[in-house]
Amino acid sequence: MDSAVRIPGLGGSQPARGEYRDADVERFVPEIHSGVRSDFERDRARVIHSSGLRKLAAKTQVLSPTAGIDFARNRLTHSLEVAQIGRELAASLGLDSDVVDAACLTHDLGHPPFGHNGERALAEWAKDAGGFEGNAQTLRILTRLEAKRFTETGASAGLNLTRATLDASCKYPWSRDEAPAGSAKFGYYADDAEVFHWMRQGAPARVKCAEAQTMDLSDDIAYSVHDFEDAIVSDHIDPLILTSRSGHDSLIADVAEWAGGDFTLDELSQAYDRIAATPNWLTRWDGSRQHQAQLKNFTSDMIGHFARAAIAATMASADQAQLTRYGASLVVPQEIHAEIAVLKGIVAAFVMASGRRQPTYRRQRELLSELLETLWASQDADLEPAFQADFAAAGDEAAAKRVIVDQVASLTDQSAISWHRRLCEVPLV
Incomplete structure (x- = not known):
């Protein structure tokens, strides 16, 4: 969020910083530290220095980094933008900015190569071994793989x-078996249950903490406006078509279908x-400055409009309650949800659901499926050393398949292509 849209104090003083308890700063493995940094500042620093965060620079947001478009956002730049929005929302709501910032930076760590399209391929291959979900993979990275x-x-x-901080990074606080009806999203795998339940001590079942809700809203805001921006700049969306009333009803119907009846x-x-x-809605685009x-x-x-509306509604609802952790919930007006859905749905209709993109998506899924099968056939021979050790320690077939999934999910778009070329493509004699 740049200086033009910094969230104002809504006409009054900023809310007092919420209270965090001793249990909130506990770590699964107890640590003793010296220095002036707070526990939450230390969390944020660990995320920033993680290999998982660096890998996001070469992972798909909407357009793959391998597509040759050098200005499009990747998962890392998206995460940085989410963190900027989340940090300012947190400050306006009296939440700890480092907790929300760290959660925003981690929220996409679990995404595999090729974004949600790659997620589909891994979920299908691992359906008999606990499935795959990017958010559950994020928890696994934060608590096991890093x-x-x-x-x-x-x-x-x-x-x-x-x-x-760990709880703030969890969008879906339930397992695959506990997921609400009709939802394919979940936040942890069965073999990560111990740390998940430690993280959720004292938390209401299936309820996200206020910090996680703030991260989730920040993600929605960044996703909706920035992917829309990238789609225009890359000529996937022509503002003239959007402005024309011809086909408008069909576009709204496509957005409604993407939104799933919400x-x-x-x-x-x-x-x-x-x-x-x-005022700044584009009616045409020529790429000029x-x-x-x-x-x-x-x-x-x-960004400013969405954020201010959520802050105002939340503060009016929370009254004097502290928002931290489970003190109160974030409130986002229905009309704001609808506006975010429109921007996201337009991108989905013109980019992700576009017929010209489908062969690329299909080939990406095939590439990952072939790589998974090849690695599974070779067992641990082609895995990186850390994953070789995990494979050797696996107690059953499901655990061993999970290691193969962990390895492939850890790859970037380009490294997945390189691994596939090296391991799966038969060289010409």
Whole structure:
């Protein structure tokens, strides 16, 4: 969030920083520190220095880093933008900014190569071994796969973040078997249950803490405006088509289908009209600096609009209650949800659901499936050393398949292509 859209104090003094308890700063493996940094500042630093965060620079957001478009956002730049929005939301709501910042930086660590498309391939291959879900993989990375701390028995404890920060990174606080009806999203695998239940001590079942809700909203805001911006700049969306009323009803219907029935056609149509009435809405795009500035200012306007509406509604609802952890919930007005859904749905309709993109998506899934099968056939022979050790320690077939999934999920888009070329493609004689 740039200086043009810094969230104001809403006409009054900033809320007092919420209280965090001793349990909130506990770590799965106890640690003793010296120095002036707070426990939450230390968490954020560990995330910033993690290999998982660095790998996000070469992982797909909407357009793959391998597509040759050098300005499009990747998972790392997206995560940095989410963290900037989340940090300012946290300050305005009286939450610890380092907790929310760290959660925003971690929220996409579990994404495999090729984004949600790659997620589909891994979920299908691992369906008989606990499945795959990017958010559950994030918890696994933070508590197991990143190397920082170990238990007394020699088991990896990952980055060993505080309970509050770890819980703030969890969008879906349930397992695959506990997921609400109709939801494919879940937050932990069965063999990560111990650390998940430690993290959730004292938390209401299936309820996200306020910090996780703030991270989730920040992700939605960043996703909606920045992917829309990238789609325009890369010529996937022509503003002239959006402005034309011809085909408008069909577009709104496509957005409604993408949103999964969460909004009526009237709600989405009215949300679209409100967005299109904003001063910096583009009616055409020629790539000039004037149009670049107008598009950038449009995204800034939308970020500020979404954030201010959520802050105002939350503070009005929470009254004097402290928001920290489970003191109260974030409130986002329905019309704001609808406006965010419109921007996300437009990108889905023009980019992700575009017929010209489907062969690419299909080949990406095939590439990952072939790589998974090849690695499984060779057992631990082609795995990186850390994953070879995990494979050797696996107690059953499901655990061994999970290691193969961990290895492939850890790859970037380009390294997945390179591994596939090296291991799966038959060389010409």
